[in-house]
Amino acid sequence: MVELFVTIFMNWYCKMVKFLDxxxxxxxxxxxxxxAASRVIDSGWxxxxxxxxxxxxxxxxxxGAKEAVGVAxxxxxxxxxxxAWIEMGVVKKGDEVIVPANxxxxxxxxxxxxxxVPVFAEPNSKTYNLDIKSIEAVYTEKTKVILPVHLYGQISPMKEIMAYANSKGLMVLEDCAQSHGAEIEGKRCGSWGHASAFSFYPGKNLGALGDAGAVVTDSKELAKIVRTLGNYGSEVKYVNKxxxxxxxxxxxxxxxLNVKLDYLNKESDKRRRIAKKYLMQIKNKAIELPYVDDELGHVWHLFVIRVKDREDFASHLNKNGIQNLIHYPLPxxxxxxxxxxxxxxxxxxxxxxxxxxxLPLDPTMDSFEVDKVISVVNSYVLDSSE
Incomplete structure (x- = not known):
């Protein structure tokens, strides 16, 4: 019986924890x-x-917006x-767009x-998102757009960003590729800026089974032009505006996506539970854990830690069966x-x-997989020579 238990334990412990399954x-x-696939096939459209x-x-x-336009x-x-903003005369070629450098x-x-023209701004050192200080540091008279990226699943401080943008007459385009459902005070990303962009790449929190994306906005004019631009510039077949x-x-x-949207909130809750366990139980002085600005508003697309000797730490994870990725190696x-x-x-x-x-953060991870990640991370010793 003891040998069986040991075998089961070793099989579990030696099993690779995938980054995202x-x-x-x-x-x-x-x-x-x-x-859903059968319904589309049978429709003939x-x-x-x-x-x-x-x-x-x-x-x-x-x-929480009025319009969404599906794109590729x-x-x-x-x-x-x-x-579309260029076509509308809102911005023109040569104008500057503030974007986080990371x-x-x-x-x-x-x-x-x-x-x-991209103007790279240093992010907030805790959240890795743009903040007012970072925007003000690079603003010039040529600035016409702010492009906040809600990195890793945590929304940027949009209330302050919108107030600043409005005071300067700037447009705001939210990059929501990693933040489906993230929110501040109950207001979701995609409804703060003048427009927002979403990716539904398979690995996203709301992922298609191929490439897909969407523009979300309250502007009917913008939505109409985006839809037209994405259709060869045509509103009427064979007539190109x-x-x-x-x-x-x-x-x-x-x-x-219609199927998976029904389950997105449930999956976000699972991600939050896993992230909360990581935050509570990973205790290693060599590891800097993520900063959480709003626990309920974070959707944890990624659980990103920092470690000084990343190559050594990644080797430790790989040797112990924990897949990991770097987002991103080069800015x-x-x-x-x-x-x-x-x-x-x-x-x-x-x-x-x-x-x-x-680190792995997959809404289908079981408690054993989560515990293994925590155990392996906590067992890391800086400058280990294992």
Whole structure:
């Protein structure tokens, strides 16, 4: 009996804890997803149909906004909003857009794609999001847009950001790719700025089974132009008002998202419970845990810690069966794609990118997996030579 117990324990302990098990996540809703796929197949209508209309309406309501427009992916969502504002005369090529220096490169690609100028701001040292101090430090007369990124699942201080933007006559575009359902005082991300962009990449909190994205806004004019731009610039078939692109959320992905939206709040609660256990039970002086501004408003897309010797710590995790990722190894201003910015002095951003590491946080994790992550993290010794 003792040997059996030891065998079971060792099999459990040696099992790899995946960073994110998408197969397990989606298998929970397998029957619903198959029914949704069958419904689309049987409808004979695969682009811009009823599934898309339903999801757009439901997602706008979920965010607390008036309009949602499905697009092909999160990058397109950002790009099309800025492109639409240019068409509307709200901004013009050469204008500056303030963006956190520690964001994923997509936030910056959308800016440069539209002939706008990214201005990199150091983030808040605790939340890693923009704050008023960081915005004020880089604001100039050429600034026309603030692009706060709600990184890791925690919303930026949008009440203060909107007050500042309104005082300066600036537009605000929220990057909500990591923050589906995050909120401040009951007001969800996507409903604070003049527009917002969402990604439904499979690994997101609300993930499709392929690429997908959406623009959310209260502006009917903006929504109409974004929808037109994403349909080759055409409102009427074969009549093109703008030089648009092909960026549409197809019926199949919309149907899948309609299914998964029903479970998003439940999954967010699971993420919060896991994160809370990590925060309470990870006790290692070598590890800097995430700062939580609003416990109920955080949706924990990622659980990002900081450690000085990241390579050594990652090796410790890997040896002990804990998958981990880095979000992100290089900030945009250090990428070859933005070599003109490589010499920028952004010491906090560089330090963050040298130290951050993401632990597994999967809403389907069981208590044994969570406990194993905690145990392995707590067993790490700085500069260990194991």
């Amino acid at each position: 998408l197969k397990r996540i989606n298998s929970q809703y397998r029957d619903d997803l198959l029914n 695969y682009i811009m149909g009823q599934e898309l209309k339903s999801f757009e309406s439901r997602f706008a309501e979920f965010c 992916n999160g990058l397109d969502a950002l790009t099309l909003v800025l492109k 964001t994923y490169i997509a936030s910056v690609l959308a800016i440069s794609e539209n002939g706008l 703008y030089q648009g692109v092909n960026s549409r959320l197809d019926e199949m992905q919309a149907a899948f 945009p201003h250090r990428q070859e794609a933005y070599k003109d910015y490589n010499n920028l002095s952004l010491p906090l951003t560089d330090k963050i990118h040298a130290e951050v590491l993401s």
